[in-house]
Amino acid sequence: MSEATLAAPWWKRGVIYQIYPRSFADSNGDGIGDLAGIAARLDHVASLGVDAIWLSPIFPSPMADFGYDVADYTGVEPMFGDLAAFDRLLAAVHARGLRLLLDFVPNHSSTEHPWFVESRSSRDNPKRDWYIWRDPAPGGGLPNNWISDMGGPAWELDPVTGQYYLHTFLKEQADLNWRNPAVAQAMTDVMRFWLDRGVDGFRIDVLWHIVKAEGLPDNPANPDWREGLAEKLRVLQHHSTDQPEAHAFTRQFRQLADSYGDTALVGEIFLPRDRLMRWYGTEAEPGVHLPFNFELIENPWDRDTLAALIAGYDAAIPDHGWPNWVIGSHDAARIAARIGERQARVAAMLLLTLRGTPTLYQGDEIGIGTVDIPPHRIRDPQDLRQPGMGLGRDRSRTPMAWDASSNAGFSTVEPWLPLHPDWRTRNVAAQEEDPASMLRLYRRLLAARRASPALSLGRMTLREAAPDILAYERQHGDERLLVVLNLGSEPREVTLPGATRPGRIIVATGTRDMFDGTIDADEAYVVELLA
Template structure:
């Protein structure tokens, strides 16, 4: 049943904006973004019309994986500021009517975290079991065949204690043992620390990894693996991810969040729809509010394929669940780099009109596309682990361009990664002056979504469409909308549902024009319908 607009929680009605702190804005001139830089540019976030900011990790870290190797869960890295700077930022965010979500990294810590240093010091240390240690296999090798997501064995041998420790990612990121009640309590206290500081929720990193199968059996081989895909996929992660006990932990996280009121938990979970849907939990025992849905990143950009993907996902959502969508992140190639500038405009319309909470990624609102990164400027450890696959994430993490001044107004010093090649014209200041820009399109679409309950909370139904056109209806009460997206570079027919005519063109990805029964190349339209 469709909720009344005023009764729906903010995270259903709203839009989330992801900030990658290293690359948003640098206030101190060291070339790396920081909290003060974010605070100084909050007016931009407000102008987008979004409801919440999600910050990628800001905690103390050796930066082996750029903050996803946490050395202290209850502090701020000096690179970004300090707790006082965080308190100023969250106060400024709340003063603008926005929410703030932090990135919680529960699967692993840094190998420089005091917990791991103690765990590594002795087999008898009280924190030994806070991580996952095992004796070598009979041949002296790793305890099982598990493969790191970054390639190579998931096990690292420790000479000092004569055992291996588990790491699903880099060896500098040892996995925490969530079967240990003391570790579990300590990490729950981390959530309380930030909730007490006013945080409105968390995006939970690699949540489906958090518990491993008891006994750590070998993973089975993947029968369709070939050399063109990642080494990780040589095996099916049957025993190393998505274990039943992980749902108990997610339910505990949710219960804690609910104790604090209007909080939200977003779970990073890469799984097929049927298994992803389980992370909603049950009405009696809910889990995360939004199990992240990566379909628009993973699905080929073809109308029929996308339509099936959206429909399959919609069917998988339980009645008590709520959908969500994302087209870009710090881990994925940018949408404009994947589909080109014209279709990136269509993608923006899709993201902001399909049913569910949308998450925007910084830089997509100005259409940053491919970025030239010289070999000596590459920073991502994933690139260096499997360089032939070209899976480095640096191109999605390059700095924001604010204006055409030195270093695009991002910093007074050279940025840690190169800017996109066309930053002098592709920047926030230039696009803010252009009513036809990508930035203006995003602002208009977010505003339209906010003002139109059919787009934010309405029901979804697929619609009949011409070849290469993705079309669907959104309805709320008597308001009936048709979204029609031409994913081709040729004109296509605009097919209206039987018995309807166009009451109004609410928006188009192209300059306004009188409807003529067609969709122009690369055109998306939002139409209000009425009976014919």
């Protein structure tokens, strides 16, 4: 790694790898992944060439929403292990030169959390105001028209106290009241607990939700809603999300994280680009290091769309900010399922050569594609509550395939979700042996990125190109590289930037060793530019 690359903070030059613990590796034969399973497979993660691991929630939970309903913010769910197992995993991560980010869930807790149990016990309990309680509307009924992201009203009546509590997601996930200073202090103490334990930062769940508008007014109706769209889209979430007061808490999170040194905060924020940029804060009062950018997931996969969104996003980043990119997660359909395996290879090239920090999702490195979940195997509450809407997330949470042995080496018993249908040939062991595999492509890309200041930190310039061709230059000092991606099904000619000639191919999806100015369908190249 060059001196220029090493001088930058790791979260700028590095790559994050997301692990969904239930589905990575099962060490104890219950069909569910765990911390010891992750520890046993760390060499695979390290061999990819990534810099940090983000773990989806591992905290004690009734698992109504598979860990995003937290019952204890400073413990470990027994099905995953315990605090000693976490400490062993963290030590093993650090021993391999990697960092570990935890999933911090500040908007809501489980209704089984002791805080909520106290809160609902009576109207005058000291923790009543730790959550958002309201009387029924005059004449009875819901306090306002807010809709849960899981469908149905965002309010649940507690018959004992006669008030409703707010739940942005499932009724088992009660929203915390961040306007109560005691809540803000308690949750900041949670972050401090894990930072003291040695974690390197957090991915912050639904960060833009944490503060609600004073008075909880009705959200305006969405004039564009129609049958077939998710129920939550019936209203525009003007008053239930993205309130200006939330930024003060984000600045406090950043100050705490920065006080521990080389840490990082990644914010989950689904907002239009102009509002997303506010979550960077200012140079004097910064927000999260990386407000997640989901534009490669949310938009069509074609050259014109991608070129426009890349240019617009890069131009919108404030001077003190740093871009980031993602093509897959535990909430989105697999990239290979969305665009096919050939284009998924092109997508890997795009993700790992754009300016900014990439986040990889487990299983994308072996090209897991479409997984049909039989009705009797569906586990996702979002899918069960709104069937037939295509909202199911199980499809992206299926187990990792390690080899061709029973249950793909994931477990000694049937996994909690089905494996992808081609797991006997699409697994880590098989792709280790195939130089043309998706896994080997990811490793080449990550090695190239690590070795190249132009790819990891350099500036980016989009170039005019033939139809279906997305082309851009990355430059740092004297190093100039051209990235050429064919998003179409026909071969194309590529014109190099003026006064340059092609040098060696740094990495490619194909097998050619020299670049001759042509690119086949569904291919991509990173080419050295010489004067």
